[in-house]
Amino acid sequence: RNFATVERNCLPSEKYLEAKKKLDAIISSSDSSSVTTETKARSLCEIYSNLELEEKALFLNTLSTEYGLNQDQVIHAAQAVLALREKGSGTLLRAEEKLRLTLQPRYQHIFAVVGRLEKGVKFLVDIRADLMDLIQARSASSTDSEDQTHLRVMSNNIRELLSLWFSVGFLDLERITWQSPCDMLQKISEYEAVHPIRNWTDLKRRVGNYRRCFVFTHASMPREPVVVLHTALTSEISSSIQSIVQRNARLSGEPEPVELSENTHSISTAIFYSITSTQKGLQGVELGNYLIKKVVRELQAEFPNMKNFSSLSPIPGFRDWLLSEIDSFSKTKQKPVLLKREENKLSSLDSKTEPIVTLKHSILQMSDSATWFQNSPNVDVISGILMRLCARYLYIEKRRGLALNPVGQ
Amino acid sequence: RNFATVERNCLPSEKYLEAKKKLDAIISSSDSSSVTTETKARSLCEIYSNLELEEKALFLNTLSTEYGLNQDQVIHAAQAVLALREKGSGTLLRAEEKLRLTLQPRYQHIFAVVGRLEKGVKFLVDIRADLMDLIQARSASSTDSEDQTHLRVMSNNIRELLSLWFSVGFLDLERITWQSPCDMLQKISEYEAVHPIRNWTDLKRRVGNYRRCFVFTHASMPREPVVVLHTALTSEISSSIQSIVQRNARLSGEPEPVELSENTHSISTAIFYSITSTQKGLQGVELGNYLIKKVVRELQAEFPNMKNFSSLSPIPGFRDWLLSEIDSFSKTKQKPVLLKREENKLSSLDSKTEPIVTLKHSILQMSDSATWFQNSPNVDVISGILMRLCARYLYIEKRRGLALNPVGQ
Amino acid sequence: RNFATVERNCLPSEKYLEAKKKLDAIISSSDSSSVTTETKARSLCEIYSNLELEEKALFLNTLSTEYGLNQDQVIHAAQAVLALREKGSGTLLRAEEKLRLTLQPRYQHIFAVVGRLEKGVKFLVDIRADLMDLIQARSASSTDSEDQTHLRVMSNNIRELLSLWFSVGFLDLERITWQSPCDMLQKISEYEAVHPIRNWTDLKRRVGNYRRCFVFTHASMPREPVVVLHTALTSEISSSIQSIVQRNARLSGEPEPVELSENTHSISTAIFYSITSTQKGLQGVELGNYLIKKVVRELQAEFPNMKNFSSLSPIPGFRDWLLSEIDSFSKTKQKPVLLKREENKLSSLDSKTEPIVTLKHSILQMSDSATWFQNSPNVDVISGILMRLCARYLYIEKRRGLALNPVGQ
Amino acid sequence: RNFATVERNCLPSEKYLEAKKKLDAIISSSDSSSVTTETKARSLCEIYSNLELEEKALFLNTLSTEYGLNQDQVIHAAQAVLALREKGSGTLLRAEEKLRLTLQPRYQHIFAVVGRLEKGVKFLVDIRADLMDLIQARSASSTDSEDQTHLRVMSNNIRELLSLWFSVGFLDLERITWQSPCDMLQKISEYEAVHPIRNWTDLKRRVGNYRRCFVFTHASMPREPVVVLHTALTSEISSSIQSIVQRNARLSGEPEPVELSENTHSISTAIFYSITSTQKGLQGVELGNYLIKKVVRELQAEFPNMKNFSSLSPIPGFRDWLLSEIDSFSKTKQKPVLLKREENKLSSLDSKTEPIVTLKHSILQMSDSATWFQNSPNVDVISGILMRLCARYLYIEKRRGLALNPVGQ
Missing domain, CATH: 3.40.630.150 (Malonyl-CoA decarboxylase, catalytic domain)
Structure with a gap:
């Protein structure tokens, strides 16, 4: 059982309603560090963990759409910024600070409170995993596109928090x-x-x-x-x-x-x-x-x-997969292989060749036993890119069952 | 020697220029996790630590004003949000995400890179202490108001980062x-x-x-x-x-x-x-x-x-100080003693009395040997407020030398 | 391969002679704490560990017979004690101290030096295990009785040392x-x-x-x-x-x-x-x-x-084994089941019955599910004895393959 | 107050009699590992620690004289050894084992039980310190010589135990x-x-x-x-x-x-x-x-x-003290400076000179800044001896207040 197969329009159970009540209480609480707010957050986590899959989906949907931005406030604050743009920069700055705050979704407050609990960070890691599963399960259906955007924004929001907490x-x-x-x-x-x-x-x-x-x-x-x-x-x-x-x-x-x-x-x-x-x-x-x-x-x-x-060559299937991805992109210009910043780096190595072509040449030049992570500047750039792509291969593509070479599984 | 006494218009030294060069390099680097970016960030920290006090002031000023928001981008993104507000909420959401990103000052990127370094978080704690000293040193002079706003915004920005990193x-x-x-x-x-x-x-x-x-x-x-x-x-x-x-x-x-x-x-x-x-x-x-x-x-x-x-009563001077602050505010309505949310809480205890008066009564009712931190709901609200104010008394006022009772020093 | 099957009269190898040379050097060294003595002891341990089984047997035999007591000194010192017995007790005491020292076998000095080495105590534990194997392997043959006595005395000597080092x-x-x-x-x-x-x-x-x-x-x-x-x-x-x-x-x-x-x-x-x-x-x-x-x-x-x-009852086979041991002793008066001190204790519980019979009755009274280690004084005595015998059953008898109940193995 | 000044013939208090009762109980207990024996040993330690100084002296005296060897058993066992000396060495060996056991004073059993207690080893270290104080306090008076011998033997007995427990x-x-x-x-x-x-x-x-x-x-x-x-x-x-x-x-x-x-x-x-x-x-x-x-x-x-x-030279007063000790011995042949084994070593360096003279020459040759602990064989011998003597100087002589150079105190 996973998110792809669950009923969409389930009737909210009592547990679900309880979870929503906690949500409202935490949002409306003025003092996020009080013992009562913490207690509510703790039971919210527990209730969520015990929800059925369809209710988790419902809960995440609701959280991302109804506890996001207050659109009126955003519009208001944006207008204020525009109105003040000719005024002294001090006044403008303050208006921009206000605008910035209105652009923080309300669920961010929930996440901050949860993150302070014991095991709260782990809970956020797990809820993000649910989010990603849900997004992937629905990615096929085009009717969901707006919900998907909300879910994606919320997923990014959690990722930003986690990036700070999982700093080196x-x-x-x-x-x-x-x-x-x-x-x-x-x-x-x-x-x-x-x-x-x-x-x-x-x-x-x-x-x-x-x-x-x-x-x-x-x-x-x-x-x-x-x-x-x-x-x-x-x-x-x-x-x-x-x-x-x-x-x-x-x-x-x-x-x-x-x-x-x-x-x-x-x-x-x-x-x-x-x-x-x-x-x-x-x-x-x-x-x-x-x-x-x-x-x-x-x-x-x-x-x-x-x-x-x-590292590179021993990972079975990676080389073949990457070359096929490059070819596919070269033909269709769909599903870009490289990030913008990677393209820039490759261009700086060889400004006359298309970045994707530079990459392909480098791969072909490397024998199977080639090492990377050595000290020449080119190697540095190439290996960085290859490592990211390799991670992508191992983490993502293989989960989808797309890995070409069965040895690698 | 402190920030209050340093020369304002010092000629930038070579060290200072070096620091600024690192700054530019880190900002423009596309890959914030690369070894070279980290190396630059590390030497930026070292250079800053060795700057003279006037140059630290100059550096903080420059950082807060020249490495903050890109106003054009903000205006642009704000206009886009306004233009899209009638469109589907998915499109609007994406525009808001963009606007949110433009409202992240560029120095935030620097801080994120520094925070990942060994001892980087401690460096940010120390740089914020410098910022606060600088703001305080200049708070007397009214001509600085715009610079002050920039410094304050930057100080808040660091505080928000630190709040996440010093989560319980x-x-x-x-x-x-x-x-x-x-x-x-x-x-x-x-x-x-x-x-x-x-x-x-x-x-x-x-x-x-x-x-x-x-x-x-x-x-x-x-x-x-x-x-x-x-x-x-x-x-x-x-x-x-x-x-x-x-x-x-x-x-x-x-x-x-x-x-x-x-x-x-x-x-x-x-x-x-x-x-x-x-x-x-x-x-x-x-x-x-x-x-x-x-x-x-x-x-x-x-x-x-x-x-x-x-806890409360044994802190010498606190009671007197607090009562005098309350009286001063009651007369002048300047320098508010209570936070908005604290006022709300006090109102909820007794909606007919002004919050500040409720507080005063509570204090007067407490004998010197009274305990707080007990379980009645009122005590909870009052003691929370008193603890914040007491912390304020101990942390801030006493540093200014305003503590009334010399025993407490 | 074990000690029971090795050749008795092997020709000493060079390694063996080397070991014996170290032995002599350590014995004759006047300063047992010097770096050179330690170095010799360390290499003695290493050589021994690498000897073939027949040479280990030879070495242990030699050590126990040729590096034991100096009989002349013992006789001399014993005579001195007897001669002084009418003299003041101070003089006698000093003669007895001397006699006591002559009764310390010379190998004890070796063991003390080895025990101070890193991993030396473990070496002594292992050498005692070899000794016990050797004694057991030869216990059948009656011709060895004198050698056996030497080995047993040496084994006891090491046990006494280990008892002190494995103090609680x-x-x-x-x-x-x-x-x-x-x-x-x-x-x-x-x-x-x-x-x-x-x-x-x-x-x-x-x-x-x-x-x-x-x-x-x-x-x-x-x-x-x-x-x-x-x-x-x-x-x-x-x-x-x-x-x-x-x-x-x-x-x-x-x-x-x-x-x-x-x-x-x-x-x-x-x-x-x-x-x-x-x-x-x-x-x-x-x-x-x-x-x-x-x-x-x-x-x-x-x-x-x-x-x-x-503890008692769950150990399969123990009860049967013990009852059969008791019966066998009751008939033959060979292979005593109880230690002297245990007999005394049992007599103190019931002076009119033979100790071994008291024990048997106690066992028969205990149902299979009986607990021991409770607080009545009788239980204390009985359970102490049963625990020792149980340990004997588990440690010794089972190694000989005598355990009656195959489930227990 | 110390042992030198306490009353000799104090009337035993109840506490003292209690201690002696525990002593008898432990000695006569057949099972030294039983819970009751341990409990008695624990309370014996506690009672001793709380005795007055005169009673501690009395207790140590009694312990060393009345709980030492059983002279009859010793004589008996010594006679048995002499009678068996012509018999096969196995029989003799067993008689010698028996003799060895009779030469273990009964208080050794007490010490072994105490050593197994928590903090028991520390107790033995402290009781030996008392013993040494007592011996020193009475060393002046010649009438005590027999008691002194008993105390010394007991002190050695504890030292041997501690040597094993304080092995490296x-x-x-x-x-x-x-x-x-x-x-x-x-x-x-x-x-x-x-x-x-x-x-x-x-x-x-x-x-x-x-x-x-x-x-x-x-x-x-x-x-x-x-x-x-x-x-x-x-x-x-x-x-x-x-x-x-x-x-x-x-x-x-x-x-x-x-x-x-x-x-x-x-x-x-x-x-x-x-x-x-x-x-x-x-x-x-x-x-x-x-x-x-x-x-x-x-x-x-x-x-x-x-x-x-x-190490040597920096210890103030040591050189002078040592040279004066050497001279005093050279004249009077009293209070030997060197151990037998040290004399042997010095003789092996230079067989024609008296050992004490060899030592003196070595000291005189060393300038104040000389190093020792280097690798020439002579230095090894000399420095070993000097270290022992230096320790003696620091530990013993200085406690007696004999240190010549006041800087060193």
Whole structure:
């Protein structure tokens, strides 16, 4: 059961009405830090969590449309700004501050109150995941377009809040080993989608010697890895991820991985062979990139001879998928592959070629075993773009079941 | 030396120009998460910290005026919203989103980048403290009014960011004892302004038996107490703080406080005799209230017989100051004592009396030894208001040297 | 391969001779705390660990016979004591001190030096395990009796040292949960012999709700559980361990145990259903009893309604084994079941009956579901004895494969 | 008040008789691990701690004389050994084991039971300190000689137990900084006798940059430094400790030491300028030496250029004291300065010279700024001896007030 299949016009249950009542009470409360407001917010969260799927959909719809902007106030404030534009800039500034405030949807106030609760941030992450599911479930139907816009605006609103709360300074880097708590290891095993973990022996190997498993955790979600990065350490770049996977396969009959001690000086290459963002509700909040940057610094500190950081080629299916996306865009000019800022960067590398073409050439030039994340400026630009696209491939496309190469699933 | 005395029209030094160059680079960078942008932001922070006071003033002025809103874009977007107001709400919503974005000053982008750096949040706290000093230093001169507005808007902008980052979920409650790290205890000793700590023996007593010292710390400022709350535990409400202070005085000749073990069952009263917010840059970010709420819960869990939580009366000078503020406002209607929402609450208690009069009556009814923070609804409203005003008294007025009663300093 | 099958008269290898050389050097060194002595001791440990089994046997034999007492010195000192017995007690005392020192075998000095090394205590635990294996392997052959005596004396000597080092104050009680480090959980799974753990789901259940798993760890063996105690918490005494085991069996098909939250107030009974001492070399060092005592105190503190602590009956096969041992002793007067001090205690309960008969009656009176560890004085005596015998059953008899009831294995 | 001045023949109080009753109960108890025995031992400790000084003396006397060896058993067992000496060595061995057991005084059993209690090891350390005080107080009077022998034997007996419990593996090395718990820093301040700490600013400096303060702690005495070692880090060997002390003096007016960051590469020398053993009851248990060895290893790991470890000369008064001790012994042959094993070592360096003369020459050759703890074999021997003597100077002689140089006090 998911949002795509639920009844649209359900009759609101008592629980639903209760939730709405809490909503109104919080909105109208003048003191958002009072004990009573907090208590209401806490029970709102609990009620929502226990709603049936159709009522969750109804609730999110209502929240995004009826608790958004006060249009009259916005119009009013916008007119005031226009009227004052010739006045001194101090007066104008104050009018603009007012306008800015009217443009904050009322549900933002709810989210701020919820975010202050214990486990409130996690609740917002989860409600955003629901929102995204709902938006996706309805994206086919064109009749919903206005509702969809409201939902999207609300989803963006939560994302902006979460971006501030999941700022790098609030994320803790943690290395996971066989000495780490069992519940963390179990979660890491379950979240691993790219190269599924078969059993505990396999898991022990992935956090053992010649491997590094790093996670970001966040104060608002104790004992929960937010992003997981698996890394293999070798003396050379593997020609493909298959060799790493197969090595595991070969060993998997053995009761226990051999505890080879690492030869620090022979290690020159780190292969990021799997990255997983575990919270759907944090999509659009840049985390994976930051984790990779931090891990690169950790590994450089640990291994004096570390020279190569490789990620691209081992991800099965990514290269093919990307080339097909590029071709499709080149033909139809639909579904742009590159962001505006990425186009600008590519143009700055080669102003005479179309950005998308520059990208394609770069990919074709890279052999399968090529490394990225090296120091030439071009590589920097290209690898940044490829990493974003790769993340997109892993996070989004694969969920849709569009991944071309079945090995990668 | 402070902002009140610095030269206004200094010639920008090379360092200053360097800072401005970094500013431009960060603003124009398309990728705020790139390593280069971060490096620039880091050196901007370092340069600013080393600027002379007059250049800091100049820099803050420039930042608030030249890196704020793009007025043309605002006007444009406001016009678009007005033009679309009859169209479908989806279209209008998108125009409003655009308008909202144009109303985000460009320096907000800088702050977001800085906030992601290690120690970046602390930098923002410190820059806001500078801003507040600057605003205060210039508040006398009427010619500055437009600059002041820009500075104030920027100060609010930072405050809003900090409010999100210093949300309760990100603050760690810590009890400080004689077993706590020495550097924490030293800081607590230095920050204590209400009842200054004389020596280490005195300090040992304040964290010893029949006392509780709690702090909030924050991930962005390790080893730094953000708010400090000193509490005395007794079997009855002290008639005044003087008895607590004098008891210390009497003992202060002794080499070591006697280690009385606490009689848990006789403890019924907690007196919050000193609360200190250590970061000027966090003024306006509600923290003290949350700390008290958390401590109340801690103490209730620890002491089954805890019934009274007292704070108001022991703060010397507060009652007199507040009554004089009320009278002054009643006469002049200048410098309002109450917030709008507080007036509303007081009206709801007694709709026939002016709110300020209701407040005054309540104060006069309370004997010196009265407790607040009990459960009747009136007390809840009144004590909330008194706590905010008391915080104001301790934080602001006393810094201006306006505290009437010299004992309190 | 074990000590029972190795060649007796092997030609000493170079490694063996090297080990003996270190031995002589340490014995003759005057300063046992010098860096050089420590270095020699460290390499002695390493060499021993790498010896073949026959050479280990040879080494232990040599150590116990050639590095024991200096018989001449002993005789001399004993004569001196006898000669002085009429002299003042001060003189006699000094002679006795001297005699006492001559009665310390020289290998004791080696063990003291080794014990000070990092991991030295663990080495002594392991060498004692070897000793016990060797003694057992040769116990059949009567020709070895003199060698056996030397080995036994040396084994006792190490046990006395270990008893001091594994004193309760040096053992840390740790509760193991699913949040504990994975390597600890893996070891607990592997050590569990009484009711083997099938898989990680099963393991998760045994450290989950309505269960408690406690271990003793020791500073000398980090990350190593020395004794493990599994406890089930119920509202009544299970009629047998089978129901606990079967409950697991029934659930074991499910992917994940249901996370029932514990109803603290309904819990009145703790069933110690499995206790494992993981270090053979610590046999004879009382640990299990202390662990149970500590756990009893922990559980009483956690559960206000805890009334029964049950252990005996659920251990399959124990009752039958014990009754057969008693009968066999009653007939043959060989292989005494009770220690002298236990006989005394039983006599003090009932002076007219033979101690062994008192014990038998007590056992027969206890129904299968009886609890022990309650407060009547008789129960205290009986349960103490039964616990020792039960430990003996679990530790020793089962290793010999003598356990009667196959369920228990 | 101390043992030297107390009444000898006090009438035993009820408390005293109670203590003796517990003693008898523990001795006669057959099961030393039972709950009742433990309870008795716990109350024995408590009663002893509350005895008056004269009764403590009486108690220790009684314990050492009446709870020591059973002379009849000893004589018997010694005769048995002599009778069996021609029999096979197995039989003899068993007789010797028996003899060894009879030579264990009965109070050893008490100490073993106490050592297992929580805080029991600390109690034994304290009771030994009492013993040493008592022995010293009575050392003048010749009439006590027999009692003294009993007390000395008991003191040695406890020392042997403590030596095993304070083995290096059970001691935790901890670096103390300004971030360490305040109670630890306070204790370190109070224990510092060689160069007393004036105030908290002074203390902050001694744990700050260019200094290292290390302690050993022990599981049996949480939050208690057992040995403290203060080290100064410099680029050359200070000509004297005075310069270090004076530097402090000069700065002590300042409110806060300047936080110089350390220049790791310029540091080549560590000067151990003060070592303190805080527990009198651990005298004779080698700890200081082990601490220095561990710290040397720590510093070598931290500072790649560390070459010199200096300690001797800076200890004021030591050189003069030692030379005078040597001369006194050379003349009178009383109060030997060197242990037998030290004499042997010195003879092995230079067999033709008397050991004490070799030592004297070495001292005279060392200039005041000489370093020791370097790698030539001679230096190793000499420095070992000097360290032991230096410890003796600091621990013992100074307590007697014999230190010649008043600066050192």
